[in-house]
Amino acid sequence: MFNVSLMRWIDDRVGNLACNALAYKKRLLSLLERSKNNGALPSFKKIAVMKFFGFGSIVVASPALAALRESFPDAEILFVTFKSNKDILEILRVADRALFIDTSSLQAFTTSTLQVAATLRREKVDLALDLEFFAKFPLVLANLAGIKQSAGYYLTQEHWRRTLLDIPGSYNHYFHTKDIFLSLVYLLRTGDLYYVGFDEFRKRYKYPQIEIRSQELERVQALLRENSVDGDIIVLNPNSSVDLAPEVRKWPEERYGELADRILAENPDAHVILIGAKSEEHYVNRVRSHARNGRVLSLAGKLSLRELTALFSIASLLVTNDSGPMHLACLTDTPIVGLFFGDTPTLFAPVASRVEVVAPSLYSIPMFTVYNGKDVFAGRPAETIANVPAQTVSVEDVMQKVRALLEPAQHSNGVDEDRPTVH
Template identity: 30%
Template sequence: EICTRIKEIDEIMTVDSSSFMKAVWTMLGAISYLRNKRCEISIDLEFFAKSSTVVQYMCGARVRVGYFIIQQGILLRMLWRGNLLTHDVYYNPHRHASEVFLALGRKIGADTQDMSPATIKTSESDRRNLNSLLSSLGIQQYDILVVMNINASALCLERRWPVDRFAKLAVKILSSSDVKIVLIGDAHDALYVDGFMEIVQRDPRIFNLAGRLDIGMLTVLLEKTRLFITNDSGPLHIAVSVGTSTVSLFGPEIPERYGPVEREKHSVVYADIYCSPCLNVYNQKAALCRGMNECMHKITVEEVFDAVIKRYQK
């Protein structure tokens, strides 16, 4: 959904992976369509699985750019470079993700000096829908909002800071500031967020919007919020793109790779213990601790609250 909101993207094609046959059929359709388009340049952003490289080759672009990984070996790299890719780029797991992606464009001569995030389009309809929802909950236009994302995707739930600490943080914020707190999340997060609401005894100054916002409404909400507090997750990057101040919490991944590039409006809390980062492309991004995420438990309510107050007062 978010790709439809990025103004630089003109057309989107998807592959239906709900079943093997649907995946094959829609993939062949996409390949046929792109071959007929006679694309000049194809850039493969996938850095681990090589099926996308094969598809890229079959689409027939004259210039084909993609990654190679040292651990794949010299012979495999020669195969990709000599037959499937015309330009290969070393996938560097130690650089910021934005640099890693920009390296593909740089390889074929693109100007990559501008590191500003893509613009996410919103509409008047998005604003009306959000304002209507907030108004129905008793949130007024003049209210100061702090938005919290206590969730992380199923890709790695170990990125979540303990829910009881988020609850204690919310109570401290409400006791020190005249704000209203809004919680976000998708439909799959609704039960988890409701558990948070139970801990804070359904404080009337805290609002659960999990499962009630589409990307457009979420973007508008983040535009108007005073501060966004979040685990390492997708909404962090939306907040950065719209210029909202953030406090983000990192553990299994490191902020040097996935945090905000510019820190003028953004604070990061990170325990920096020995086993972090544990997620990488060589272990399928699986946390080694299997739920015992010491890297997030090491982060205290007090240090996050200090970061929130400092960022809120700027």
């Protein structure tokens, strides 16, 4: 696979040069054309939404896509992303069509990028909606595709964004990322630079409640029966995305093992299921080795994304590092304990009716933000930073949250559960 670190390096170095050059070109053309804006709100026939990194982020963006559909009902929505995100798009069904960039190799990346740009040019797309906060690639791709207007987030340290973004949105790190994505659609729809009506607008759009297909549920249930799993299911996800400082965001593996034993000691009829991708199987098995109870099972590498969602739908609880599966579980309204060691739940907390979060109250958090490109901390590369904040969180700290959610529900966290069903 095309190395993510190399991809980010290219995006930073080459992307900055390309965006500056494109900004100069656009300024020159604007001087020559002097096109007039009559103040009318835009009307679009085709919109290309661009979101590349993290399938969990696509889940978080799903309310914005629903708002976009409602705001521009006559527009065709194309979703442009990496090929690795194909499964989550098929689950969410948030666009009319999807176009994919292949990251399996540098050659595949280059070829597929040019093909997607040619397709977007041929389709005469009116608007590129850039849902990346710091990547340069979406705006470069939009210019390659000849898309006339771009909407995205204006960050002051990248002055070329002022020129390349025809509709510059406000990034507000005091709001959840779901609402930050929604704010850009609100701006498109209303032109309200002060977001006076945004609070009412954002409350209208929630994560969809997806419908689990029978074939995936039956496959998961058969797998559980094969391993003599019955009773309550508690899922633990000890992994985090390989794209961004995974070690910093992981709770120590031995504590996950101890947590599994503690949960099972207090819930004698339950089973603990460890999950992970095929590439994470070795690490998850190592986590499993720290647990002494025989009712701990690893299904790492054995479930598709749809099957993982089916597992969440029958689970009593998910305990997880900040990661894509955490957001995926929100689609089935699974009770979630989310662990945050490098980022803040203010921006990325799971959104479901029963949620608890654990985040050390350290000045260092969040470590990685859109302002430092999410690849450095205190001037050091992210991969060199140890998971010291995670080590400050004890097993008992997490058990308190687990107990709160395993008890019969006394109240919800105020999240509106009136969500559309996606088949």
